[in-house]
Amino acid sequence: MQNQEVIGDLVKNIEKVIIGKREAIDLAVITLLSEGHLLIEDVPGVGKTTLANAISKSIDCGFNRIQFTPDTMPSDITGVSVYNMQTGQFEFTPGAIMNHIILADEVNRTSPKTQASLLEAMEERQISVDGKTYPLPTPFMVIATQNPIDYLGTYNLPEAQLDRFLMKLSIGYPSMADEKRMADYYIRQSPIKSLEAVTDGKTISAMQEEVKTVKIHQDLISYIIEIIDETRKDTNITLGASPRAILALIRASQAAAYYNRRDYCIPDDILKVIQPVIRHRLILSPESRLNKLTAEMVLDKIIARFRVPILPVGCS
Incomplete structure (x- = not known):
């Protein structure tokens, strides 16, 4: 790397x-x-x-x-096809997204x-x-x-x-x-x-491609899946995290490991990124909001329910 x-x-x-x-x-x-x-x-x-x-x-x-x-229109973002009088053809004018x-x-x-x-x-x-x-x-x-x-x-x-x-x-x-x-x-x-x-x-x-090669142990993937699954069962949450959230958390954990110059993930990588990756994907129940709970507070409680994996020596 x-x-x-x-x-x-x-x-x-x-x-x-x-x-x-x-x-x-x-x-x-x-x-x-x-x-x-x-x-x-x-x-x-x-x-x-x-x-x-x-x-x-x-x-x-x-x-x-x-x-x-x-008053911003979708065409302002993506672009629009404009008719060219000289050529008699529609020509694509790129929007700001390009x-x-x-x-x-x-x-x-x-x-x-x-x-x-x-x-x-x-x-x-x-x-x-x-x-x-x-x-x-x-x-x-x-x-x-x-x-x-x-x-x-x-x-x-x-x-x-x-x-x-x-x-x-x-x-x-x-x-x-x-x-x-x-x-x-x-x-x-x-x-x-x-x-x-x-x-x-x-x-x-090139660095983005290298991030994809960072190794993440199956125990860590199981740990991520268990936490995400629990967000769908917790009574404080109306809408839990999606399957996309699992993939996002895995990729962010790989990037966190890469950021710290490792080619393998450790539990600390997951814990560093789990809040910013997951909290905005959760919708709390009305009762939770009345009790002044936040997505961060609920997610912290969910994380605390699971034992952080201890990887075998020499295993990454």
Whole structure:
């Protein structure tokens, strides 16, 4: 796995513009290595857009920002066929989705019909317009931002769309010390404009393929399946995690191991990513919400019911 040394350079580069948020950066990079998509739910101004832009600049890939509003149309995302008067033919005009890193900004401010235009791109890495299929570039990643659901003028993302995001996370406010560092840094310069690439898209694609070769023991796979199955039985949960969640958790665990320069998974890899991979896929019962339970709290209780596998010596 010759490309792993790139990870450290990538993380350090992103940290130049996202100060004091190492865990969020780690999870974003793991999502990228997993060929997954990332949903960030947070208040405005904490660096969601900057994170997406920093990733694209660091890997020397194209970046498009789509500002979702109530009047955004699906054709704005996927593109449209336009009749050319000179040639007498319809010609495809690509939409904003045709790039490597896509920032779907405030995705829950647009209509469900427009939200749904992202589904094929996220799952199949292609779009269909007027019966023709167009492949998307590689690597490809959607980073969607979402306002908290109690904000006015928002639409809850449907379960089918949430299930297509590998991870959901929150960046949160920085500490006072980190805010002071950020202020001092930004007074002198605009770091995002001067950020240089530390790798390229071809290398990232190769790393994504290497992640798929990371070994994961059958005991760990059984552990994952047991936890996911329990989310479907727990009385606090109305809708448990899907089979896609099992595959997502396995891939994210492989990427977490790769991130830590191992070619095999250990239980800590699963425990690192299980919350951001699973919590947004759970729908709590009305009684649980009345009791002020959160998906994180319920999932923690489920995880605690199962013994963490102890792998045989020399087994990976």
